Amino acid sequence: MKVANTLFPTINDPIGQDIINKAKSVSLPANSTVFYQGASCENYLLITKGIVKVFTRAINGREIVLYRVLEGQSCTLTTTCLLANNDYPAEGETETDIEALVIPLSDFNRGLAESSSFRAFVFNTYGKRLCDVITLVGDVSFNRIDIRLAKHLLIHANQHNNLSLTHQALAFELGTAREVISRQLKTFEKQGLLCLSRGKIQLNNLTEINEIANTPLI
Amino acid sequence: MKVANTLFPTINDPIGQDIINKAKSVSLPANSTVFYQGASCENYLLITKGIVKVFTRAINGREIVLYRVLEGQSCTLTTTCLLANNDYPAEGETETDIEALVIPLSDFNRGLAESSSFRAFVFNTYGKRLCDVITLVGDVSFNRIDIRLAKHLLIHANQHNNLSLTHQALAFELGTAREVISRQLKTFEKQGLLCLSRGKIQLNNLTEINEIANTPLI
């Protein structure tokens, strides 16, 4: 059994395993585009190493991150659009060097037809993504930016409670403008919740930040 | 062949047709809840008559419509959540009296395994919905409310170019506040684009409204 299989433990029947075992692996360097808005692709991709960021971009350059595809997950959107004959409404970009299994459409269809565990895996991913994006719609529509920012800081801080990214990058994550993030971070800093330096954010008062993140809507 | 089949012309192989033909039909009156946020369901539903509106609600009462399930389409979210073991992130409500085919999970799985046309139908719906919701994220994040409102008015006007709904209902559609809609409509009226009366909007200058709807982002 290949290493890859340990990443997809739920795909456990012979046909599903066969499909995974015979899939070719590809690699891509960090910061390369996996798919463009409006394009299409002919394979089902399973990430075995690294992270892919999926986001939409507006004409004026603003962006918002929709979700991330992690190790052991699949890059649904490509195949979805292929099967549904849609153009991509989003863009995919590697955040790290990645490796992925390439499952050709014929094998993908075979898996769906003959491997119930493969089918379950695919539907699970789909459901998860749809829920993620629906939740995002609510978040964007209803939550104040301080709440969304606080949440994001907590989730993406490393084990030392800091983040290495620019205000612009945070603005892209949350689909807002750089100035908005700068102002909000400054406010947090004045409240003593964190320390700012060029390209870095050091979280100090996790309790308080957590409280802001969990402010209920009215 | 039942009438239902004419609504699902792409499901054209024997097994797929069999599944549809033996499905029981249910009906629901207008304005009833099909599923709640946080609940789950055990059947795959195909709408044969009427319209179901899918939306999320914030704690403060604001709502936003995610998409509508029309005749000949499927109520993906229920099954998705069932298969992915997620709770619903949204609520479904009938907008009209509806009739739907109830396909039990066992038949749903059989269709996926044995009917390629059924499988294609399911994936098509999924892809379409995911794209719809992703597009919505961009719309909500990046487009001004006048543009979104103009678009909505054009799409939902009847053949006489009018709409029968309240400002509050429009606010729910677009995920914003009633006052915002009232003010924007008033502005449109002052510009001579439409006429307002209680619960009604009569569009006058379609060309101009269309121009606003297609304002590019900067």
Next chain:
DNA sequence: CTCGGATTGTGACTTTGTCACTGTGATTGC
């Protein structure tokens, strides 16, 4: 006709987004 609820209007305010800048730290090439 009157009452009450639903619908719409409005002013004052806060938050968010936009624009046009300025300041500042880091890096690179000489």
Next chain:
DNA sequence: GCAATCACAGTGACAAAGTCACAATCCGAG
């Protein structure tokens, strides 16, 4: 080392959107 350059961050002024509180209508039921 030092200047030039560039990415990053700060800021003030304004526009757009959302919130809040309340007033003004309209309309149907009784």
